[in-house]
Amino acid sequence: MRYDYDVIVVGAGNGGLAAASKLTAAGLRVVLLEKHNLPGGVASSFVRGRFEFEASLHELCDVGTKEEPLSVRRLFTDLGSKEDFINEKNLFRTIVTGENGYDVTLAAGWDNFRQSLLKVCPESEKSLDRLGALLDKTTEALAYNDRKKGRPNKLVMLLKYGKFLISASHSLDDVLRSLGFSYRARMILETYWSYLGVPADELNAFHYFEMVRGYINGGAGIPLHKSYGLSLSLAETIIKNGGDIRYNTEVTRFIYDENKRVTGVCTKDDEYYAKEVISNVIPHNVFGMSGKGNVAEKDKKLLNARRFGLSFICIYLGLDKSADALGIKDYSVFIAQNASSRRQAETEMGMYVVNCINVAVPEATPEGTCSLFFTIPVFTNKTMKGVTADNYKKFKSDTAAAYIENYEKVLGVNIREHIEEISVATPVTFANYFGAPNGTAYGYELSGWDGVMARILSTGNELNIKGLTFCGGHGAKGDGYGVSYVTGIEAAEAVISRLTGKNDEEKQ
Amino acid sequence: MKKSSEKTEKLKLNAAKFLKIIPERLKKIKDASSEEIKALRSYKPNLLAAELHPQIQHTTVAEIKKLTDDVTLYTLKADGGRLAPFGAGSYISVFAEHNGVSFSRPYSIASSPGASADGVYEIAVKRKDDGFFSKLIHDSFAVGTKVDVSAPAGDFTYEPLRDAKRVICIAGGSGITPFRSMILSILDGTEDFELTLLYGAKRESEILFKDELTAAAEKDGCVKVVFVLSDEEKDGAEHGFIGAELIKKYAPEGVYSVFVCGPQAMYRYLEGELPKLGIAGKYIRKEVFGQISDPCGEPDYVKPEKEEFELTVRQGAGEKHIKCAYNETLLSAMERSGIAAPSRCRSGVCGFCHSKLVSGECYTPGRCDGRREADKLYGYIHPCSAFPLSDMIIDVPYKN
Ligand SMILES: Cc1cc2nc3c(=O)[nH]c(=O)nc-3n(C[C@H](O)[C@H](O)[C@H](O)COP(=O)(O)OP(=O)(O)OC[C@H]3O[C@@H](n4cnc5c(N)ncnc54)[C@H](O)[C@@H]3O)c2cc1C
Ligand code: FES
Numbered sequence: 001m002r003y004d005y006d007v008i009v010v011g012a013g014n015g016g017l018a019a020a021s022k023l024t025a026a027g028l029r030v031v032l033l034e035k036h037n038l039p040g041g042v043a044s045s046f047v048r049g050r051f052e053f054e055a056s057l058h059e060l061c062d063v064g065t066k067e068e069p070l071s072v073r074r075l076f077t078d079l080g081s082k083e084d085f086i087n088e089k090n091l092f093r094t095i096v097t098g099e100n101g102y103d104v105t106l107a108a109g110w111d112n113f114r115q116s117l118l119k120v121c122p123e124s125e126k127s128l129d130r131l132g133a134l135l136d137k138t139t140e141a142l143a144y145n146d147r148k149k150g151r152p153n154k155l156v157m158l159l160k161y162g163k164f165l166i167s168a169s170h171s172l173d174d175v176l177r178s179l180g181f182s183y184r185a186r187m188i189l190e191t192y193w194s195y196l197g198v199p200a201d202e203l204n205a206f207h208y209f210e211m212v213r214g215y216i217n218g219g220a221g222i223p224l225h226k227s228y229g230l231s232l233s234l235a236e237t238i239i240k241n242g243g244d245i246r247y248n249t250e251v252t253r254f255i256y257d258e259n260k261r262v263t264g265v266c267t268k269d270d271e272y273y274a275k276e277v278i279s280n281v282i283p284h285n286v287f288g289m290s291g292k293g294n295v296a297e298k299d300k301k302l303l304n305a306r307r308f309g310l311s312f313i314c315i316y317l318g319l320d321k322s323a324d325a326l327g328i329k330d331y332s333v334f335i336a337q338n339a340s341s342r343r344q345a346e347t348e349m350g351m352y353v354v355n356c357i358n359v360a361v362p363e364a365t366p367e368g369t370c371s372l373f374f375t376i377p378v379f380t381n382k383t384m385k386g387v388t389a390d391n392y393k394k395f396k397s398d399t400a401a402a403y404i405e406n407y408e409k410v411l412g413v414n415i416r417e418h419i420e421e422i423s424v425a426t427p428v429t430f431a432n433y434f435g436a437p438n439g440t441a442y443g444y445e446l447s448g449w450d451g452v453m454a455r456i457l458s459t460g461n462e463l464n465i466k467g468l469t470f471c472g473g474h475g476a477k478g479d480g481y482g483v484s485y486v487t488g489i490e491a492a493e494a495v496i497s498r499l500t501g502k503n504d505e506e507k508q
Numbered sequence: 509m510k511k512s513s514e515k516t517e518k519l520k521l522n523a524a525k526f527l528k529i530i531p532e533r534l535k536k537i538k539d540a541s542s543e544e545i546k547a548l549r550s551y552k553p554n555l556l557a558a559e560l561h562p563q564i565q566h567t568t569v570a571e572i573k574k575l576t577d578d579v580t581l582y583t584l585k586a587d588g589g590r591l592a593p594f595g596a597g598s599y600i601s602v603f604a605e606h607n608g609v610s611f612s613r614p615y616s617i618a619s620s621p622g623a624s625a626d627g628v629y630e631i632a633v634k635r636k637d638d639g640f641f642s643k644l645i646h647d648s649f650a651v652g653t654k655v656d657v658s659a660p661a662g663d664f665t666y667e668p669l670r671d672a673k674r675v676i677c678i679a680g681g682s683g684i685t686p687f688r689s690m691i692l693s694i695l696d697g698t699e700d701f702e703l704t705l706l707y708g709a710k711r712e713s714e715i716l717f718k719d720e721l722t723a724a725a726e727k728d729g730c731v732k733v734v735f736v737l738s739d740e741e742k743d744g745a746e747h748g749f750i751g752a753e754l755i756k757k758y759a760p761e762g763v764y765s766v767f768v769c770g771p772q773a774m775y776r777y778l779e780g781e782l783p784k785l786g787i788a789g790k791y792i793r794k795e796v797f798g799q800i801s802d803p804c805g806e807p808d809y810v811k812p813e814k815e816e817f818e819l820t821v822r823q824g825a826g827e828k829h830i831k832c833a834y835n836e837t838l839l840s841a842m843e844r845s846g847i848a849a850p851s852r853c854r855s856g857v858c859g860f861c862h863s864k865l866v867s868g869e870c871y872t873p874g875r876c877d878g879r880r881e882a883d884k885l886y887g888y889i890h891p892c893s894a895f896p897l898s899d900m901i902i903d904v905p906y907k908n
Contacts, residue, residue: 037850037862037905047857047878048663158523165526177519229882236886239864246824247862247905248850287545297542305540311553320790384552389559389593390625393665400669419670420790431548432557439553449536454529 002273005029005244007495008265010251011280013041013434014481015471017234018488019278019495021079024241026496031272032238033265035250040231041280041434042441043481048421050366051318054226054373055425056441058195058332058355059088060481061214063221070218072482075489080240081233087219088360092332092353094191096339097410104188105330108219121185130179135213137163138206151460167205168453175205187339194334194351194377196478197310197442199341204451207478214482220332222360227481254279254286254468256294261466276467276495280488282474283463284437299463306450309442309479311427313383315374315400318421323358323370327413331359335410345379352376354407372415374403378427381438396424443474452478469494561659562592563908565600567629569653575716578635579682580646581618584655586627593624594660596689596699597767597795600629601658601852604644609846610907613641614853616685616769616795617660620692629657632716634682661852664769664795666690666701672765672791674702676758678750678778680770681709684716686795687769691724691731704732704758708750708774710739734758749777752784763787769795796855797876802835803895806873818899821847822866824906838863838870838891838902848907849891856893865889868900 009020012034020032038044042056063085064070069077076083091113093105107116114128141164145152157165167175172193176186190200192212200208223230238245253266254277264273279286284303287295319326336344336351344350358370365371376399378384387395404416427439446452455476463470471491473479548554571583584591594617601612619630635646649655664686666675677687684707693699709715715735725733735745736754746754755766764787768778775794782792803809812834819832819841832841839861842849852860856876865887872879876893883889891902 037860037908045880045882047859047880052880154527157526162523165523166521169523169526169529170521174519174521178521225882225885226880228880229885232882232886232888244825248908249906250908284545285548288547292544298537300545301540301542302537303545304543305536320788381552384556387552387556389556390621392556392560392593393595397668404669416669418790422667422670427553428556428560431551431553432561435548435554437548437554438551439557449533453526454533457530458533 005274008274012039014484015488016280018485019492021237022492024243030243039235043227045226045228053316057227059220064218080237085221093330094334098337127180172205173200207452262468307445308438308440311439313376314425316423317372319418320420442479591624595665596693597665597686598660603656618685672763674764680774683770708736751781765791817896820901854892864903866901869897870894
């Protein structure tokens with residue numbers, strides 16, 4: 001058998017970078033193949049004139065402080081990254097403009113968070129206590145599930161972690177109702193839903209709480225040199241550990257042997273063979289490169305049953321005045337017409353988020369300037385209806401104009417006259433750079449039957465391809481920045497234990 | 509699907525629902541189709557991405573027209589189908605082979621975006637006697653020559669949200685090309701803004717597209733054309749250089765944008781002139797400079813003691829040792845030695861040539877340093893705009 005490497009990692013997104021870092025740290029011979037000429041996938045930035053724009057990251061949850069690091073910060077430190085983070089003191093400001101609207105800012109840190117919600121929903125005291133208890137229980141249950149490698153004893157779960165099971169098997173909205181929150185409190189608490197891409201009446205409550213817990217405890221963590229700094233710092237780790245990174249190297253085919261085991265990959269000019277392959281590339285695309293007959297019928301059905309997660313339109317603005325001078329005070333503002341996430345998802349311009357990085361990291365753009373980053377979730381193909389290659393430029397311009405106008409009206413600021421640089425990304429951009437099917441930024445939709453709990457309980461039984469391990473936002477733990485790094489670490493750990501035989505139980 | 513209820517009464521939940529998660533999932537999967545996974549192009553965003561950003565476009569030279577003594581217009585026609593659409597002002601990388609090695613240079617698309625639907629791009633190439641690629645084109649392109657070009661790229665396009673509705677376009681020499689495309693796109697209704705062209709040349713005989721530009725101005729009220737001749741006086745043309753005074757003479761009332769595209773000498777001259785206009789910096793946009801031929805003119809450059817350095821280029825598993833003169837870019841040195849290195853804008857801004865500096869030192873002029881902050885921190889360089897200051901080892905990706 002030919003082995004050029006111990007492990008081939010395909011794709012240098014967050015998952016692939018974390019995996020390759022971990023694998024090389026364990027002394028394995030690793031090659032990381034990336035089709036783009038930069039590491040990071042969406043965790044990137046780009047330069048226009050005197051501005052460098054963050055391409056995708058709003059903030060990382062579960063970062064914590066230098067003194068009291070939480071999981072994400074620890075993960076980077078463990079991998080040898082020296083990148084630092086700024087902690088933003090507020091979670092978000094949420095503005096609902098329609099009937100019974102509100103304008104509320106929630107603070108980070110449990111006590112501040114609690115106070116800021118009580119200020120606008122004083123009736124929430126007891127409900128908040130119950131929420132706190134549930135979050136703690138969730139942590140315990142998760143630790144148990146992890147100990148059992150995703151195959152928990154169902155009876156133990158029922159008896160010991162009943163509260164957790166409730167949040168694991170119900171929608172966010174149902175669980176918040178069961179905790180006794182008022183309508184308004186629920187809507188405010190559900191604000192982050194779009195970061196997971198499924199409306200609150202369908203979104204798995206446990207998944208949401210996992211994220212929100214990380215934001216409340218750690219505050220919103222913003223990397224000092226943008227997400228691209230994180231990406232380069234991991235690339236640095238890989239190189240230092242003796243790994244090879246090949247950019248501009250697109251994998252075109254996965255090589256299977258007669259036992260349907262993945263033994264390597266092909267690029268335009270080369271073949272690479274290894275004992276194990278880790279794919280940061282979404283299963284859909286891997287299957288598309290696997291040839292007929294190599295993947296199991298049930299896995300094909302799984303993929304055909306799935307829906308793609310949402311995509312985004314992003315507007316990046318470089319403004320020739322400072323945030324202060326323009327009257328921009330919030331790092332993160334969620335703007336919606338209607339409080340209900342379901343309605344938000346169903347309406348054009350139903351909701352969008354605007355970040356001003358200078359509020360958290362003043363030196364992120366040159367002095368006397370600032371930048372704004374609009375994130376507009378694209379839930380359906382309706383948004384792109386009628387868009388052709390020829391009118392694409394106009395579509396981007398018109399869309400940006402509409403959102404900028406709305407933002408100015410809602411916030412009462414003038415930015416239009418100060419646009420020095422503008423760039424607009426759409427699902428086409430995601431499709432272009434990452435080959436993401438349907439331009440999805442979030443892998444597979446985490447709806448109902450394919451929610452994160454269902455996936456976690458099914459790991460081990462699905463996409464079980466010999467020699468191939470997946471990592472990335474399309475995995476069991478769902479999309480999300482922090483999570484995608486974690487999936488890379490987990491994939492690497494599984495491979496390491498198989499290759500070094502440290503954990504016999506895990507051998508295939 | 510149930511809507512979020514407005515009710516506030518507490519809801520009773522049932523932990524046993526947990527047991528239904530897996531059966532429900534298995535049923536969903538069982539009921540799904542088992543057909544092969546659909547090709548990427550079946551999704552609209554992916555199809556649009558392929559149409560807008562093809563990796564490479566194959567064309568054939570369909571027509572050649574001499575515009576002046578040293579400038580030639582090449583009409584490139586797609587080998588079947590259309591060419592990628594673009595915003596007027598974009599450029600393409602044009603590829604050509606020399607001694608079996610593939611080279612490329614950026615050229616603004618001089619034709620209208622609309623013509624791309626018919627599979628046509630036009631480029632106007634000025635032959636430089638001390639040049640390399642422009643001569644290669646002039647000497648080797650004939651009707652029927654196969655030419656590969658990249659997808660359109662660049663940011664020198666009109667953007668209504670950013671730019672003023674009225675734009676003064678300052679062109680020098682072959683820098684007219686992006687503006688010709690903009691004028692054509694105003695004529696055919698793709699773009700909607702008022703364009704006043706101040707086009708500088710030494711003498712009338714060097715003006716490209718003279719009749720065509722004059723006719724465009726007569727046809728469309730949104731287009732004005734002023735020729736500015738430095739070395740001769742002619743009726744109907746301004747005499748001298750394009751500076752603040754002349755710009756003000758033709759500038760409209762109120763806000764306006766200034767777009768500049770021309771030779772480096774023109775940029776240098778305008779650097780002193782444009783501030784005199786008193787307009788906000790955001791209203792001044794310059795096409796990228798192109799390759800800087802010599803770092804010695806840069807204000808913060810300190811010439812190294814040695815004139816030639818050892819450059820070790822790692823690419824994939826291979827390694828090559830070449831020479832690089834102090835006044836040539838790392839990219840040029842690699843190309844001269846037959847190393848296929850990625851490039852596109854060759855002006856430091858697009859990041860296409862992004863490479864890792866393993867050891868050694870180099871100089872990048874500030875005005876063409878388009879690197880990200882983290883690039884500088886972790887030792888990444890753009891070889892198209894970096895000059896050696898010592899022996900160096902660099903890690904360069906393969907050409908895609
Ligand atoms: C955005 C943009 C748009 C442009 N649009 C236009 C346009 O519309 N029309 C136009 O005419 N120009 C345009 N240019 C300029 C164009 O890209 C070329 O730079 C121009 O044609 C100059 O070519 P040259 O032959 O003079 O110089 P080059 O081909 O660049 O020659 C000099 C360089 O070639 C290297 N070289 C010399 N000999 C060799 C050899 N044997 N092997 C390998 N390398 C060698 C040298 O080291 C040196 O670096 C544009 C540039 C940019 C950045
Ligand atoms: S080729 Fe564009 S930055 Fe070097």
